[in-house]
Amino acid sequence: MLSFILRRLLIIIPMALLVVTMTWVLIRAAPGNFYSSEKTLPPAIEANIRRKYGLDKPWYQQYLIMMGNVVQGDFGSSLKYQGESVNDIIWRHLPYSATIGFLAYLVALIVGLFAGIVAALKQNSMFDYGSMATAMLGLSVPNFVLGPILVLVFALGLYWLPPARWGGPSSLVLPVLTLSAIYMAYIARLTRAGMLEVMRSDYIRTARAKGLNEMTVLLKHALRGGIVPVVSFTGPALASLLAGTVVVEKVFAIPGLGNIFIQAVLNRDEPLILGIVAFLSILIMIFNLLVDIAYGVLDPRIRYE
Amino acid sequence: MVEKTEQIKGTSLWRDAWRRLLKNRLAVFGMIVLALMILLVAIGPIVIRLTTGITADYVPSQVDEGDLVRSFPPSLKHPMGTDEAGRDLFARVLQGGRISLMVGLISTLVSLLVGVSYGAIAGYLGGRIDNIMMRIVDMIYAIPYILIVIVLLSIFGGPNTPAFIASLSETFGGAGNQGLSQIFLLFFSLGLISWLTMARVVRGQILSLKNEEFVLAAKALGVSTFGIIFRHLVPNALGPVIVYATLTVPSIMLSEAFLSFLGMGVQAPYASWGSLAADGIKNISIFPWQLIFPGVTMALTLFSLNFLGDGLRDALDPQTRKF
């Protein structure tokens, strides 16, 4: 187990460097430059800029210099936000996105698991139909539509909550709800399907034949197997939280990493893009590793060697 | 509990699935709504134009050059109200529906083509090739897809538009229609980032199928590797592929809406439900209908697609309900 974790941790670094390379190739493959969007520059100035950023060197030298710095954890400074280091920008904006993302997943997990379990136990009941229809709605309403509607109702209509910006805990409610909706829906559906599958299995019949009450059957025997699909969903979910936070950050005017990333992409701010991509890919791989470890803890049949 | 000996024959499998699908009320609801939506989107704009003379670009006569407010609430003449520029929102929603549905359809086809081939080849060849191919998939997963789409759009946009996309947009919108070819480019770009999960699904299917006897029989008969993969294995993995494709359509439509929301998707004068809703958000507190109508239309369509996908999964795969 320990060597498995160690091996997986070690492989993260070359994988992240590969991702950085692919991203670099993608950026360089696109026509144009970070300075070219404004207007056509006089050749002398353009040559100056190219020299300043090392763009006059052959591409493989540029690549090697970039990689050399990246390996040391140095992504250089942003082209757009002059003089600010990429690392500083990431660390300054990350807390906002991380808070919203983490809270959203937590809320989604709690509500989704509860709704899914109850729906499975009371299959074909009003609760089942109601919660599953709501979940389907959650999957079908784009979050940039849901967010403004929530604002319209709870902030502008009822004045319960602030409509936007980063403030006290009450300012977190709407962004977190907006972001969590789709994950809540997914988790509820996965949990319900997983629980139904497990509740039909032979070992649940055995547990009932032992005379255990339904609560024990559910909590002690069914739950573990039932939430395995939720665990495997967590990896991709955390990865896709980024796209979700972009919308939420935009709708609620929150200075998070998602918006910074989109801006960086639009500005072709190469160092910043590479920094964020590297950071995110490492994060995603760590989460995937955690998911695999959770698998092993959950299911004794899985052994990592 | 009831042990049944079921005889499964080639054709009756599909007929059975169809029968089960028709018994699923929600799936039938989804199918009906979708059919209506397609019909409405296809002939709606023409009917509106012929009966009232209103088109998606039509600006009502009561609007003057200098008017500051051109947004009108829903009325008999404009059932969904008008947008910021005073254009009839109903006509625009129908027009936008064409593009949104096309995005879902074409991009899914593209992702199907790439994902099925990639997954089938990886699964069938197995071993080191499979390993490398799947690690590549993992890696692409780790790159935010928005970056890939933007790069694809900018590499192949403008003068670099691939010939087949240019000819497609020529067929539909006349020569040199840059906006339309940008939309077609968007279709392909979205397709090209949505095949990853499909590849995994297909690979899993192929892995479990490739040691079956019918594959051995085909091998013994000297069928080529290509033939085994695409004529023998892929048709047998069709069930999960169809199910997953049905669920890919709404997710791609959401991606398109997301890109349009960020201003990177469908550009004016063209519109999609996503871009219309994104426009509506700006004025949500004063002209809420500008968000609500396109948003609800889109949600209803996605809702139906999801129900249909769910129903198909239950119908094609009644034993294992996994996702």
Add this chain to the structure above:
Amino acid sequence: MNSNGTILSVTDLRTYFHTEDGIVKAVDGISFELKKGETLGIVGESGSGKSVTNLSVMRLIPEPPGKIVAGDIIFDGTDVRALPIDDVRKIRGKRMAMIFQDPMTSLNPFLKISTQLMEVTRLHLGHTKKQAYEHAINMLQTVGIPEAHERIDNYPHEFSGGMRQRVMIAMALSCDPELLIADEPTTALDVTIQAQILELIKDLKKRMGTSVILITHDLGVVAGMTDKIIVMYAGKVFEQAPTRELFATPANPYTKGLLKSVPDPAHEQGKELYQIPGLPPDVAHLPPGCPFAERCYRVEEICRTDFPPFVQVNEGHHSLCHFAEEVYAESNAVQADSGSNPVGGANDG
């Protein structure tokens, strides 16, 4: 305690399932009685309703879609069908235990064997953790698991199929139940393991005095183990007789067919194994007459139109057939002819 020594008596049990195909009468009017210490064999093909009968006795029918619509299930003087489910739970696992067909899926893969064994005795016998652990080790030793001390904290996947079935048996017998229902306990196992498991059940039954219901589709399994046998078909009892008599002089064409299809290594080498023609009927759409008519070698017009009577042909020997007496007579004649071979040649060709 019942004076007549009956542990379980089932009368006119009917368990139906509501499916999209209509109502499936999985069990339709089953009656039988089991005396203390007796072993009853229930034989039938897949879908004959033998498992549903016993799940009904345990009140384990998933509801919906299933429902026990009629009948009495009297377990040691208590009407199980009328009990509130909480009281049924006090009987399940304690006085009435069950072993299932597939040991690979019947144990919870996520929990240690010890956890699964201990929870029964802690629940029903009020054992402390320590007592339950000791008892679990004892039970594992009883069912012949070597190094029970070490194996007890293993997970199910660390055991072979036969060993898992032993664990299932240990679990079922933990509270020393009065009735053990074994639902095809050997079907999923290798042939050599099958014999061991059957021997184990036989042995434990003798030592603990448990009454046993043994469900199987294999007549060979019940031959050496049971006192009497019920043959089920399409949710009905087709024949009921003491084991010896059923094998010697069957009074039902279906039983005869089953007996003929038991492979007999000592006999008629090279001859193709007999197989009853056709498939079991769809229980959701039964014809008005005898459900076996389409597959029967001596079918007559009346079989297709009228439901057959349940005829007593001998003491404790009943058969559901329009021609029960005739079939019984044929069997007796063959029996007198050949002496030892129970499977007559009357229906050959």
